[in-house]
Amino acid sequence: MRWSFCIGTVRGTRILVHFTLVLFIAWLAMAFYAQGGSQAALRGVAFILLLFACVALHEFGHILTARRFGIATPDVVLLPIGGMARLEQMPQAPREELLIALAGPAVSLALALVFGMLAGDGPGSLDSPQSDTPGLLAQLAAANLFLAIFNLLPAFPMDGGRVLRAVLSARLGHARGTRIAAVAGQALAILFGFAGLMLGHAILVLVALFIFLAAGAEAGVARLVDVTTGMTAGDLMTTDFVTLGPEARIADAAQLLTRTDQREFPIVEANGHLLGVLTREGVIAALGRGGEDWQAGRAAERELASLSPDADAAAGIQLLQQGAPAVPVLDPDGGLLGLLTWDNLRDHLLVAEARRKPLAPAVTGRRATN
Numbered sequence: 001m002r003w004s005f006c007i008g009t010v011r012g013t014r015i016l017v018h019f020t021l022v023l024f025i026a027w028l029a030m031a032f033y034a035q036g037g038s039q040a041a042l043r044g045v046a047f048i049l050l051l052f053a054c055v056a057l058h059e060f061g062h063i064l065t066a067r068r069f070g071i072a073t074p075d076v077v078l079l080p081i082g083g084m085a086r087l088e089q090m091p092q093a094p095r096e097e098l099l100i101a102l103a104g105p106a107v108s109l110a111l112a113l114v115f116g117m118l119a120g121d122g123p124g125s126l127d128s129p130q131s132d133t134p135g136l137l138a139q140l141a142a143a144n145l146f147l148a149i150f151n152l153l154p155a156f157p158m159d160g161g162r163v164l165r166a167v168l169s170a171r172l173g174h175a176r177g178t179r180i181a182a183v184a185g186q187a188l189a190i191l192f193g194f195a196g197l198m199l200g201h202a203i204l205v206l207v208a209l210f211i212f213l214a215a216g217a218e219a220g221v222a223r224l225v226d227v228t229t230g231m232t233a234g235d236l237m238t239t240d241f242v243t244l245g246p247e248a249r250i251a252d253a254a255q256l257l258t259r260t261d262q263r264e265f266p267i268v269e270a271n272g273h274l275l276g277v278l279t280r281e282g283v284i285a286a287l288g289r290g291g292e293d294w295q296a297g298r299a300a301e302r303e304l305a306s307l308s309p310d311a312d313a314a315a316g317i318q319l320l321q322q323g324a325p326a327v328p329v330l331d332p333d334g335g336l337l338g339l340l341t342w343d344n345l346r347d348h349l350l351v352a353e354a355r356r357k358p359l360a361p362a363v364t365g366r367r368a369t370n
């Protein structure tokens with residue numbers, strides 16, 4: 001993830017801290033200092049650091065459970081709004097998703113109990129009022145209890161939304177389950193936003209906005225998976241695009257970028273093999289470093305996962321969701337057949353929804369009559 005740095009690796013999962021979290025902690029430290037001097041600032045920062053350590057442990061609940069189901073977990077990012085563990089694939093079976101989703105809140109709940117007990121019988125909770133350790137522990141217990149309960153709200157993008165989706169998709173199928181959990185998320189976000197405005201609570205409004213957008217993104221992907229059920233990468237790929245040779249200049253790519261709607265340019269060798277994909281960001285970054293005359297291949301992304309034309313459409317959607325700029329569709333010899341991009345999938349979705357039917361006629365056992 002951009003704007004983040006690694007603070008360590010635990011069992012192969014890199015722990016990343018986002019730059020905004022550092023800013024957030026610095027801001028809190030100053031706010032505490034302004035209120036109660038250096039003592040208050042130290043205590044406030046200690047609490048926040050411990051709290052984010054708890055958030056990381058919550059994420060490792062998800063990560064270690066996902067590992068048990070053979071899912072790779074390359075990293076986890078800590079942001080001011082919480083942690084995000086990245087799973088290389090989504091769990092296939094609803095039961096796996098259920099257990100992975102529950103593991104995080106279970107860790108938070110366990111931490112709440114441990115901190116609660118430590119705060120309760122910590123020595124000197126009464127006889128040394130100067131020491132604020134029991135107070136700090138009680139606060140951590142409360143915060144972890146809040147984390148567990150908040151994350152169990154049955155709405156996307158909270159863990160509870162995944163629990164709800166897992167339970168629903170066992171009966172209604174993945175797409176409908178996701179849609180219901182996403183709508184629940186947006187409804188909850190509207191409630192939060194309203195409450196935040198009524199109470200004059202800016203942070204609550206921000207949280208509501210984040211939940212609304214995240215739930216909307218999940219719903220969009222669910223609709224896409226829904227309308228592309230039974231289709232292959234070959235059915236969905238765009239085939240009409242400009243390619244560049246490895247020797248093309250960045251300046252040529254920049255010209256194409258401004259003269260066409262295309263944003264991803266496949267770099268194809270003379271023998272038809274795909275070398276990589278030059279993205280709009282790649283072109284801009286190269287120009288920013290004075291790379292007008294660089295060869296396009298130098299700025300291209302080379303290690304992109306590709307698909308065969310008969311691969312499931314869902315596999316392509318998943319690769320894009322994981323941040324691939326485009327998914328090349330290759331023939332068995334490595335020749336480029338087409339590309340899957342968000343733009344192209346979004347168009348498929350719009351077309352299918354305007355027609356109000358799935359892209360591929362589903363076998364329903366009932367003939368459509370007009």
Ligand SMILES: [Zn+2]
Binds near residue numbers: 059104151159
């Ligand atoms: Zn969680």
